[in-house]
């Protein structure tokens with residue numbers, strides 16, 4: 001069993017979101033939802049993070065940051081896109097300045113729909129990301145063995 | 150130095166981190182309860198560290214890992230000396246050296262966040278180090294020896310004689326445990342102005358070393374606290390030490406972070422007021 005499942009540390013970045021989804025995301029940390037029950041900690045440091053949670057429709061400015069944060073996270077890692085904006089651009093889709101979706105910029109593993117996404121579905125998204133993370137941890141272990149031999 | 154002491158010292162090396170991890174886990178649960186949350190499982194810190202070993206380690210410079218091993222090594226040495234019943238002053242110096250190694254590791258990564266983190270850590274060391282020396286001195290004046298085994302076998306009145314020093318020690322314990330209002334260099338809590346301060350650029354197994362070091366440190370600090378009450382026997386002294394230890398959690402949850410200048414001044418004022426005064430009065434009350 002991988003301990004990644006028991007202690008996923010998350011990194012949250014708002015890539016040009018309206019902050020609606022961010023507030024719902026932070027609500028997960030409050031006493032009502034208390035995600036620390038599952039060992040989930042909001043780190044704010046890409047080098048400590050396992051799961052990258054991104055909200056918003058991404059414009060040129062935030063693209064650089066998203067790519068940079070993603071690159072700084074050590075493997076194994078997973079990405080969860082949260083909210084209609086992060087999935088497809090949402091109501092900003094037709095705006096000239098947005099990329100329209102996190103997957104236009106970095107690979108996304110789990111999509112959490114909603115405008116704003118509800119805390120319950122965000123937690124569910126993270127739990128689904130855990131399964132992916134565990135699989136990656138296994139692959140990574142195999143890769144390390146191959147490199148070592 | 151008999152078999153019992155050696156046993157205790159070896160037990161510290163093997164079980165010390167486990168006890169430290171339990172203390173950290175209990176700390177997180179208590180914190181959660183104070184915020185009316187349920188909180189993580191008791192063994193969460195252990196899960197965290199085991200997970201960190203599964204992650205890739207991003208290395209900025211090879212030196213950082215070397216320094217971190219230095220940090221861990223001297224931390225273990227410090228605790229080993231303490232639990233062996235040997236020289237308290239030597240244990241204190243090893244603890245300081247270990248702290249310096251952690252700063253060096255953070256400095257070597259060259260990131261501005263780590264740099265500010267380690268500058269603040271050095272500053273905090275300047276703040277609490279005088280008080281730690283006073284604690285050792287106080288014990289020396291009461292027990293007539295720096296040897297931990299002599300202090301443990303000392304007079305039951307020592308905690309009364311050293312009451313001011315105990316208060317001063319509790320004050321700096323907050324700094325040593327990286328609790329608010331003194332968690333300037335690195336905070337347990339996710340968000341702070343410094344990202345993660347001193348550990349910003351450490352990841353994977355490197356970060357795991359830091360965590361294990363902190364577990365040892367928890368045990369060592371509990372040991373220091375225990376020393377004050379040690380002549381009363383384990384059954385009485387250990388619960389008191391534990392209660393005082395976890396009182397820090399309450400302080401952590403009820404205070405906001407201070408600025409560095411205020412921290413330094415406050416610590417030195419407390420050191421002077423309680424530590425030095427107590428030290429000067431000691432000849433009158435022993």
Ligand code: SF4
Nearest residue numbers: 018020083084085115
């Ligand atoms: S999905 Fe809705 S709530 Fe979320 S960032 Fe976009 S507009 Fe705001």
